[in-house]
Amino acid sequence: MRFRRLLIFALTLLAAQELAATPSMALGYRPKYPANFTHFDYTDPAAPKGGRLVLPAIGGYDTLNPYTLKGDKEAGIGAMTVESLMVQSEDEPFSAYPLIARDIALAPDKLSVTFRLDPRARFSNGKPVTAADVVFSFDTLTRDPSATPGYRFYYGDVARAVAVDAQTVRFDFKRPNAELHLIVAQLPIFSRDWIPKGKTLADVSMTPPIGTGPYKLSSYALGRQSEFARRTDYWAQKLPSRRGMYNFDRIVYRYYKDETARLEAFKAGEFDLSAENVAKQWARGYQGDKFDDGRIVKKTLPHGAASGMQGFVFNLRNPLFADRRVREALTLAFDFEWLNRQLFYGQYKRSGSYFSNSEMAAQGWPSEEELAILEPVRAKLDPEVFGLAVEPPVSDSRYGVRENLKRARSLLMSAGWRYQDGRLVDKLGQPFRFEFLSYSRTYERIVAQWQKQLAKLGVELAVRVVDPAIFQRRMNDFAYDTTVVVYGASQSPGNEQQTFHGCQAAKTPGSSNWAGLCDPGIEAILPRFQRFENRQQLVSAARALDRVLRAGRYVVPNWHIPYHRAAWWDRFGQPATLPRYYDVTNWAIQTWWAKPGN
Numbered sequence: 260m261r262f263r264r265l266l267i268f269a270l271t272l273l274a275a276q277e278l279a280a281t282p283s284m285a286l287g288y289r290p291k292y293p294a295n296f297t298h299f300d301y302t303d304p305a306a307p308k309g310g311r312l313v314l315p316a317i318g319g320y321d322t323l324n325p326y327t328l329k330g331d332k333e334a335g336i337g338a339m340t341v342e343s344l345m346v347q348s349e350d351e352p353f354s355a356y357p358l359i360a361r362d363i364a365l366a367p368d369k370l371s372v373t374f375r376l377d378p379r380a381r382f383s384n385g386k387p388v389t390a391a392d393v394v395f396s397f398d399t400l401t402r403d404p405s406a407t408p409g410y411r412f413y414y415g416d417v418a419r420a421v422a423v424d425a426q427t428v429r430f431d432f433k434r435p436n437a438e439l440h441l442i443v444a445q446l447p448i449f450s451r452d453w454i455p456k457g458k459t460l461a462d463v464s465m466t467p468p469i470g471t472g473p474y475k476l477s478s479y480a481l482g483r484q485s486e487f488a489r490r491t492d493y494w495a496q497k498l499p500s501r502r503g504m505y506n507f508d509r510i511v512y513r514y515y516k517d518e519t520a521r522l523e524a525f526k527a528g529e530f531d532l533s534a535e536n537v538a539k540q541w542a543r544g545y546q547g548d549k550f551d552d553g554r555i556v557k558k559t560l561p562h563g564a565a566s567g568m569q570g571f572v573f574n575l576r577n578p579l580f581a582d583r584r585v586r587e588a589l590t591l592a593f594d595f596e597w598l599n600r601q602l603f604y605g606q607y608k609r610s611g612s613y614f615s616n617s618e619m620a621a622q623g624w625p626s627e628e629e630l631a632i633l634e635p636v637r638a639k640l641d642p643e644v645f646g647l648a649v650e651p652p653v654s655d656s657r658y659g660v661r662e663n664l665k666r667a668r669s670l671l672m673s674a675g676w677r678y679q680d681g682r683l684v685d686k687l688g689q690p691f692r693f694e695f696l697s698y699s700r701t702y703e704r705i706v707a708q709w710q711k712q713l714a715k716l717g718v719e720l721a722v723r724v725v726d727p728a729i730f731q732r733r734m735n736d737f738a739y740d741t742t743v744v745v746y747g748a749s750q751s752p753g754n755e756q757q758t759f760h761g762c763q764a765a766k767t768p769g770s771s772n773w774a775g776l777c778d779p780g781i782e783a784i785l786p787r788f789q790r791f792e793n794r795q796q797l798v799s800a801a802r803a804l805d806r807v808l809r810a811g812r813y814v815v816p817n818w819h820i821p822y823h824r825a826a827w828w829d830r831f832g833q834p835a836t837l838p839r840y841y842d843v844t845n846w847a848i849q850t851w852w853a854k855p856g857n
Contacts, residue, residue: 280364280375285354286438286751287794292348292356292499299348301838302503302850308489310853311509312831313530314844315521318698318727319482319514322464326400326447328407328735328769330464331728333485334512337447338845339505340383340487341470344374344393345444346500349838352750352794355444356500359388359471365440372440373429381494382450382469390422395451397430405461408767412758416789417443436789437797438753471495473505486511503834506852518701526555528828534843535824537701538603545826553829560823563839565617567748568610570814571695571709571741576775579693579740583641584674586812588667591652592712593815594660598705607818611650613808614748615819619801621648621809628799629806632787639780641810649809651816660712667716683717692719693740698730702743709815735769743817744773750840752801753788760808761785774813781807830857 283290298304314334322330325337345355345363355363360374380388397420400410416439418431430443450469454460467476471494474487487510495501513530515521518537522544525533535541549555573580573589580586595609612620624647625633633644643649654660676683676691683691695706703722710720725733733739746759755771758764760781764772784807787800825843831851838846 279367280362280373282362283354283356284363284365284441284444285351286441287791287797288352290354290356291351292354296499298499298502299350301350301834301836301841303832303834303852304503306503306506306832306834306850306852307855308506308852309508310506310857311511312507312532312847312851312853313511313513314532314847315525315530316512316514317518317521318516320485321482321728323467323476323479324460324464325468326407326410327405327460327464329405329461331482331731333479335474335485335487335510336467336476338472339474339510339848340472340476341447341449341468342472342495343445343447347445349841352840353438353441355441357498358495358500359393359448360444363440363444369432369435369440371429371431372443373423373427374444376426376428377495378426379494380471381492382452382471383475383490384450384452384469385492386450386452388448388450388471389425390428391425392451393428393446393448394420394422396448397446399449399454399460400447403460405459408764408769409758409771412761412764412767412770413442413754414446415754415757434789436754437791438751439789442754473501474510477509482514484511484513504849506850507848510848518699525826531831532827532844532847533825535826538606541606541824542604550826555826556829557826560825560837560843561821562823562837562841564841565619565748565750566610566615566819566821568613568615568746568814569743569817569819570610570746571706571817572744572773572814573741573812574737574739574773574775575813576737577693577740579691582674583812584670585676588670588674588716589713589718590812590815591663591667591670592660592716592718593652593709594654594663594712595651595816595818596654596656597659598708599818602704602708603818607820609651610816610819611809612648613746613805614752614801616821617748617750619748619752619798619805621802621805623647625806626799626802628795629803632784632800632803633806636780636783639778639783640807643810644780644806648806649812664712664715671716678717681717682719690719691717692721694721694723696730696733696739696742697722697724698727700724734773737768737773737775741815742773744814746771746814751794751797756788756804757785760804776811776813778807778811830854 282294316334320331320333323333325332342358344360346358348354359380361377362375364373400406401414416433416436418433421429423429453469454463473493474489477486477488479485489508522540545557550557573586599607614620652663706722713720758771760776762777762782764770765775765777784804791797823843832854834850
């Protein structure tokens with residue numbers, strides 16, 4: 260009798276899980292698209308197939324493996340040849356729709372998630388996708404020592420992946436995590452055939468992954484060019500989440516050593532689309548007959564994406580930056596207002612938040628919800644956290660950064676620094692000297708102004724520009740004093756905050772904890788990004804973390820713009836509706852098509 264009751268209970272539980280399966284799921288809200296949707300609103304299901312799109316990339320590459328820690332990655336392989344279990348729409352904060360997995364079921368206790376695979380899913384070698392391939396992909400990315408460590412952090416709360424049967428896979432969690440089921444849905448899936456038994460990711464650095472994506476790598480010239488051919492046998496081309504997408508027969512990447520060479524190549528017609536990040540080039544470089552007569556289209560494209568934080572990060576692994584007063588002083592010497600007038604043509608807004616251009620950004624005094632998060636760890640936080648949200652310093656339009664430099668000098672004196680022979684020195688007489696590392700000469704003229712103001716404080720800043728490959732190695736090894744980084748912000752921040760700011764990431768080479776940040780107050784707040792019941796709780800957690808990070812002065816805040824700057828040769832069609840959260844290059848790859856005759 261007892262066995263019979265247990266069996267009935269088990270069957271009831273399985274039935275409940277089966278009933279919980281749904282073709283889409285969103286984080287804290289109802290998905291926009293119903294189960295019977297035919298295509299995303301920002302695509303055109305009637306888009307024709309054919310033609311070619313040529314894109315630029317900076318630097319070079321020496322590996323065809325997008326998942327290894329070592330090596331400079333080829334630009335397109337990961338996005339165009341490998342797909343995830345489900346796909347995220349680009350007009351919602353965080354919603355997942357069917358792709359390799361046809362549905363998703365979150366356990367009632369939120370300690371596991373189950374996916375049933377689409378039996379039509381095929382790898383580029385023609386073999387079907389099985390649960391064993393999904394388990395292999397997860398285990399490889401999270402356990403292979405040669406894999407980029409970000410995957411271990413991102414999926415850190417996943418205990419194991421289990422092949423329930425050939426078409427069903429379950430992920431068991433170590434603890435409840437509000438977004439983990441949707442994060443798992445983003446897992447890239449590749450075939451077990453890609454990596455020979457007994458080998459690692461490092462052993463297949465020049466073997467492209469076997470994925471389910473719409474393209475295959477057709478040819479390449481190492482470090483100079485790569486070309487992808489559309490798969491005519493692409494299994495998902497009629498799925499609603501893929502209809503009207505990936506329309507080009509060929510996509511080509513051409514590599515350029517610097518931004519100036521890239522722009523001149525674009526105007527010469529060597530590639531088709533330029534997403535511009537340099538204000539001076541946008542203001543002065545995109546001019547001439549080809550723009551005037553319409554052969555090249557130049558546009559600013561609005562978007563609703565969070566801008567995150569771009570800034571000059573202080574590497575706390577260097578004792579020079581251990582004192583918050585020192586970091587604040589160096590920040591006061593950065594004259595954004597002058598740069599925006601003189602170099603940026605007034606195009607930018609200052610980034611005051613790690614969640615700029617988003618509802619996640621802290622403003623004014625802490626709300627009751629934020630205080631409920633901050634008060635339990637008050638003893639571990641700077642008192643400034645409980646005041647008005649810290650804003651970047653502003654220079655006077657008439658006197659420039661003079662008053663800020665006075666404040667900076669006082670801060671440096673209080674931190675134990677003194678002047679000797681016109682230089683700022685410590686108690687042992689060692690000068691205050693550090694280096695700014697970059698792979699692009701674009702930042703030389705920007706940092707030059709900061710360099711000039713720091714010199715007035717007796718601080719020596721050297722600027723070193725290195726080859727992109729050397730730059731990446733030094734970033735992986737945290738071998739820098741300061742450099743420019745971007746703390747990317749999604750519409751639903753989550754596990755990536757651990758990789759940005761967590762103690763374990765600070766000790767892991769190749770992680771995104773560029774500041775080397777390991778703070779007990781922050782460490783106490785980070786779990787809030789895994790444990791929330793609704794979107795408002797997530798917003799409050801982000802705002803609370805934002806206050807703490809801003810008070811710490813771990814970066815010199817840079818700037819952002821609430822639109823994309825792009826130009827393209829007028830030989831392409833585009834859907835009538837823009838996505839809301841998108842990258843220009845991916846938008847073109849996914850939804851554009853070649854006009855007849857091109």
